[in-house]
Amino acid sequence: MTNFLEMSGISKRFGGVHALRDVDLTLEVGEVHCLVGENGSGKSTLIKIISGVEAPEAGGRIIISGKEYPKLSPVYSTHCGIQVIYQDLSLFSNLTVVENIAMAHHLGGVHTVNWSSMRAVAVATMAKVGIEVDPETKVSELSIAGRQLVAICRALAADAKLLIMDEPTASLTRHEVNTLIKLVSDLKRSGICVVFVSHRLDEVLEIAERVTVLRDGAKVGTFAAAAIDSGKLSHLMTGKAFEYQKQVPDLAVGAVVLQVQGLGRDGDYDDVSLQLRAGEVVGLTGLLGSGRTELALSLFGMNPPDRGTMALDGHRIALNTNADAIRRGIAYVSEDRLTLGLILDQSITSNVTLTVLERLAGTFGLIGTRARQSHVARWVAELGIKVSDPNNAVKTLSGGNQQRIVLAKWMATNPRVLILDSPTVGVDIRAKDGIYEIIRRLAREGVAVLMISDEIPEVLYHSHRVLVMREGRLTADVMAADTSEDALRQAVNA
Template identity: 85%
Template sequence: MSTFLEMSGISKRFGGVHALRNVDLTLEAGEVHCLVGENGSGKSTLIKIISGVEAAEPGGRIAICGKEYPNLNPVYSTHCGIQVIYQDLSLFPNLTVAENIAMAHHLGGLHSVDWVSIRATAKATMAKIGVEFDPDAKVAELSIAGRQLVAICRALAADAKLLIMDEPTASLTRHEVNTLIKLVSELKRAGICVVFVSHRLDEVLEIAERVTVLRDGAKVGTFAADTINGRKLSQLMTGKSFEYQVQAPELAAGPIVLEVKGLGREGEYEDVSLQLRAGEVVGLTGLLGSGRTELALSLFGMKPPDRGTIALDGRPVALRTNADAIDRGIAYVSEDRLALGLILNQSVTANVTLTVLERLAGAFGLIAARARRTHVARWVAELGIKVSNPANAVKTLSGGNQQRVVLAKWMATNPRVLILDSPTVGVDISAKDGIYEIIRRLARDGVAVLMISDEIPEVLYHSHRVLVMREGRLTTDVAAAATSEDALRQAVNA
């Protein structure tokens, strides 16, 4: 391998905060390199320096293919073949697949556009990696995984030699992740260096050849992926050890809170029967299209079932709207917290109080300011939400703290049943551990928790019982202590 990028002594300060301290990084052509660290470790700042968006402080050295760039900027970076695919993908949803992939490279004089060349370039780029999309389809019509592939094609059309992917699997199912991993192998064979930035450590170790760990703006080290495991990597990232054990099924005698019998919804799931007991955490996993999220939405009144029954505390209920579900003590945390769980431009206070406004209302239906402050202060303290001022917009918080705000919003309703759809997606290892502790605390308080996740270790080590859905049906119902990661993966992929 030849060295594509070499950085040494890279530092960056924002005011009095050291985002990076004397960091070194070497990337080889045709390697898969993962960059890991907690939120605030310096990963994003390092990526911005590589892409020329931010300038490193004097004294550092950056060389691309042996040529030094003392003042790297976005133009030089792009010219050298550096492309970044951010978590939001930065695509134009109202434009076609072909336009997103190739338009920037086929603008002619006098603002004319060579549409024939755009389509030809898009088709040729998709063919390189075995992707087939209608070039005239709007990007808004594609799945998240499809948009991810379009973003990769756009980078390849720009003659990428270094492709940096920021949290590329955060919104993908395991099946889609497998497809992406195969694609990365193709890019590697083509001599393209791929840098993965991810909080999913099992995927990091599966795909990477080398892993660079950052902590508090400093480089901890670069390691061959086959010399470390997930526990060691977690310790390197945080300076702490995380030991997870399968939870004993000691709650079998708990009272049944929610019972579902023969539940079905045309085209989505069929003949689902399950029980949730007070104080029990039940994990639910399955591939894309297995029906797990559709089932959760039915239990929250968003997609009423066509047949079957739902009972709470032994009494049949009809959940035709989410208001019905909330009134009966059911809360739901969506897998997409940014679009469905939070109002990003509103304050932490507004988000935390959204579900209990009537309870906080005083005379004449007006919100009592003191009651609101007390309510928010309680949940900020109880869930450890790191915010300097609750009046700050929730979009200014880290992913882990945003998720805690979502949990606070629903915990404030005192739910009997809490449905969590992918509760730790996009958050770092320490934030995950904090969310797991919140879930355990809820269970100890008698809440029945249904936790949906496509991460097998998550449902195995943080649930008392595990359910597997496949093709719209529940196929497995087993105590966590009576199964294993391999057995669950086989059940999911059977």
């Protein structure tokens, strides 16, 4: 095949840190190429060099469609047909679908906007992608998956020849992932090269033709996806083997902590009955719209049910607010840590102490600096959070460390029940392993854990028992040790 992009000897240093060391990369026309590595492996720096945001050190070569560039700028990169869709999508949420897709056609110069032309460009591009939405809809009204399709349309409208997708499936359900994979296959057939960056290794192997692995800023190698599996890939990324066994608990000693009977909420879920025991990790899985998150919010007091009962330690309770749930020892880690789990612009210290301010308060309700520092130091040490300075904004941390900050915030409340909604979304394989160990430790300490995930291997290998939810009802309740990935997938998709 013809090469679209060739890079050789690419290095980049930030101060005394080598972000990239003599990296080579070749991307072919109409190829789906995955780029993998742990956080800090150099993936983001390499993408920034391709898109012209950063310049490589002297000696590196960049050749695009046969023409050599000593370095790129964002303008040159875009002119060459390179488009990047970052994890945050970089859309204007207050503008319409049409405006977001076709805006690039009307940047620069002084002229009036030709709205009919903009709409024609947007509608034509949406037809290629298969988006069925009113073009005048504001982007803020779309789902995450819908916004991602708009971002792809914007790239195609800019005549993309190379489309780099950074963590495109991090916030998508399996059904939405399937739709995205089909779209990537369509882009490939039209001659567009797609670089797919993801921590979900099964998806990488499903979609890619070739995979390039980075570790500590160096290229480990480029491999045919058909020649490796997720175990081999994780070892190449980390130098460590990750092997998980199904969990077999001794539930005879675990008392029922939370019991739900006939719980229902109109339009969300109905007739849900379940038990969570001390020391048990219960996985909950299901497709988009199955009612998983709505149920979790009810258990946390943020989505009060219309009917049914809840009991904690055998005593009936009514949760009308999240404050009610917290007082009774129920904690909730949201799927969307960036919006709902953390205050990104505030310090690590502020985020970790947010749930226990009253406990830390001393005389006259004042919180001493020493008390705050001691509290944060304890949880940073216990959860192995990599923090250079607790006063730094939490947004400066990696995804895995951000998730540990969210866990620390809630673990500090000493919960009886911990609800985790997609706890490993958007974090790399080593960080995932660390989070799984934290969950296992909490279970050993007697916490009842409800872990929600649409990744079948995650609930199968990191839960003692698995619940399947479909169309607002629980349809299966099985011991993880007694089922398989195929059986769970069939139960989810039945």
